[in-house]
Amino acid sequence: xxxxxxxxxxxxxxxxxxxxxxxxxxxxxxxxxxxxxxxxxxxxxxxxxxxxxxxxxxxxxxxxxxxxxxxxxxxxxxxxxxxxxxxxxxxxxxxxxxxxxxxxxxxxxxxxxxxxxxxxxxxxxxxxxxxxxxxxxxxxxxxxxxxxxxxxxxxxxxxxxxxxxxxxxxxxxxxxxxxxxx
Numbered sequence: 001x002x003x004x005x006x007x008x009x010x011x012x013x014x015x016x017x018x019x020x021x022x023x024x025x026x027x028x029x030x031x032x033x034x035x036x037x038x039x040x041x042x043x044x045x046x047x048x049x050x051x052x053x054x055x056x057x058x059x060x061x062x063x064x065x066x067x068x069x070x071x072x073x074x075x076x077x078x079x080x081x082x083x084x085x086x087x088x089x090x091x092x093x094x095x096x097x098x099x100x101x102x103x104x105x106x107x108x109x110x111x112x113x114x115x116x117x118x119x120x121x122x123x124x125x126x127x128x129x130x131x132x133x134x135x136x137x138x139x140x141x142x143x144x145x146x147x148x149x150x151x152x153x154x155x156x157x158x159x160x161x162x163x164x165x166x167x168x169x170x171x172x173x174x175x176x177x178x179x180x181x182x
Contacts, residue, residue: 017118020140023048023133024116028082028106031092036080036104042137044078045164047157050113050129052085053095057145058128062099064154068161069103075165076135081105084113117142130157134164 026038026048038048047065051058065079080103083092088107096105114121117129126145134140141160143149149156 016142017116017139019142020138023131023137023139026082026108026112026116028080028104028108029089030104030106031089031096036106038080038133039137041078041080041133043135044076045135045161046133047077047079047161048131048133049079049081050108050117050127050131051081051083051095052127053083053088053091054085055127057150059095059099061128061130061150061153062095062101062105064157066099066101066103067154068157072158072161072165073103077161077165079103082108082113084108084110117144132160132164135167140164 023038023046028036028038030036038046047068049058049061049065051062062081065081068077069079081101083095083105084107085091092105092107095101111121113129114125117125117131119125129142129144130149131142132140
C-alpha cells in the first residue's frame, strides 16, 4: 500500500538515510495512553515496523514479527509497531486484537516516520517499512514494501534477527521502497 502522492501524479526515486546509522529517537504513543521511547530498548535487537493499520501487507508483516517475538524474544528480540495512518488511534485496538499482537504497537506522526526513514514527504511511501536496529542502537537495515526482502519475508526477517542477535550486522539495505510497487 502507498501512503502519500505527489502533486503532479508521478513518483520520484526515494532517498533514504544511510545504513548503518545511529537510530534517531522515536516516541510511540501507546493505545493505553503511555509512551514508548525507542531509546529505551537499547540492549535489545529491535524490529521497528511503520505500518498502516488498514494495509494487508502491514498486517502480514506484523504477524511475522509476532511469530518471531514468540520464538526469539527470550534471546533479546523486541519488535515494535508504529502506525502512521490517519485515524490510527481509533483503528489500532482492532489491528492489535485481530492479529493477536503481544509486542508494543502504538502511533507515531507520519512526519516523524518519514524523517526517521530519511524519506521525503513529497514521495509516496511504500508500506510497510521495516527497520532493524542492533543492541547498540544502530540501524543495520531498512526495507520498504516492494524491496526484494519481502519476496521471502519470513525467512529474511528470521535471518536478519538471528544475525543481529549473534552480534553481526546482518544484511543492509538503503531502500524505502521501489516506486510504483504495492
